[in-house]
Amino acid sequence: MDEILRFLLTESPAPEPQGSVGDWWARHLRLTSRFSLPVDVALAAGFAADRLGYAFASGYHSALRSLLPELSREHRYALCVTEAEGGHPAAMHTRLTGSGEGPLRLEGTKAFVTLGTAADVLLVVATEGQDEQGRNRLRLVRLDARRPGVTLTELPPPPFVPEVPHAELRLHAVEVAPDEVLPGDGYTRYVKPFRTVEDCHVFAAVLGWLLQVARRSGWPDEVREELLALVVTMRGLAQAAPASPAVHLALAGALDVCRRRVDGLGALWEQVDPPTRERWERDRLLLNVAGKVRAKRREAARRKLTPSE
Structure with a gap:
């Protein structure tokens, strides 16, 4: 864990311009040779992204490689x-x-x-x-x-x-x-757990990106450290069993905390360069996608873990 945390805290927060999917992929691919865990790739590539869309792409791709470890890192x-x-x-x-x-x-x-x-x-x-x-x-x-x-x-x-x-x-x-x-049931072995795996890796990438914005925009140390604490939480959940109801509840709580932290950034966005701030206002809706699915997952987990009378 120390290696990825040091990367997020010490790597240059000035991202290379990424004007195309090809630019995104070249940067993402370089980071897959530096970090072995898909969630660490998601965090690092999110940090290296010049916009939320490419952070999302790295989180999505890393989630697939987490779900299917046999997938080669060289392909999209x-x-x-x-x-x-x-x-x-x-x-x-x-x-x-x-x-x-x-x-x-x-x-x-x-x-x-x-x-x-x-x-x-x-x-x-x-x-x-x-x-x-x-x-x-x-x-x-x-x-x-x-x-x-x-x-x-x-x-x-x-x-x-x-x-x-x-x-x-x-x-x-x-x-x-x-x-x-591929072996096994296509839904229960792959599609259903991917919803959990994707949430962990995409939100990890988003947190990596927010840490980069925080560092280059001079946000307070306390905000950066809270984002770093959320990184540690999401990284742990990304390595947990994606079918576990207990993991589903922990993830639901972690996502709630993420949203509250993001909603609390408020006036700090005024310190961010205008292109990044404007793209964020456009793209932040991404964090609300699949909200109904997450709510159903949470309720199902609560039912399974509620002690019978």
Whole structure:
């Protein structure tokens, strides 16, 4: 832990200009060779980002490598879940067909893929059919983004963090090797825990970025130290079991504290250079994304941990 804390406290807080996804990735990639833990990469790359959007991109990418440690650091990844009816298991209509030793095939559409057009490798959730209870049997497929039959169409920029690309994904008769289908249930082993893993790593990256802004803008020592304490909390949660109800409650509390600290910054933003301040006002909505999902996760954890009478 000492190495990443020293980085956040002593590295130059003047970020290199990052005018494109390529610039972001070059900086992120350099930091993956310096730090081994994905959450430390998220913290360091967040600190090195010149804007919140690229901090988010590093947190998202680090979350995927935390969830799937076998993923190579040299490639950019995108998790492809959301379809026209949403991201819950019953909404999955993208199909994985075929059996035996021959090639399998993917067919379907994903409506919203973060980092889609920038990805080298796609992680696609698909159904193999239904079980005896009529529920989708889901798998996660690792797929080269340039494979024949794969079409990624960039979507219009969102109103916040517009630098991060999003895309629609269409899959038409895409051949898949059996070893590209990851083991285990696609939802319970990958999609569901990713929501927790992503929160930990994205908020770690945001905290890293805020520490950089705090240092170069002359914010009080007490504020920097509070942000550093939150870094330690988020770093610990990022290494905890993502399916644990106790972790879900601790994460919910940590996110509440993060928001209160951010909301309490107030007039300190007047000390920040205008371009950074203006982008922050535009992009801070990112912190509220998936609020309903987090609330449901918290309530479910409370129910599971409430002692029976």
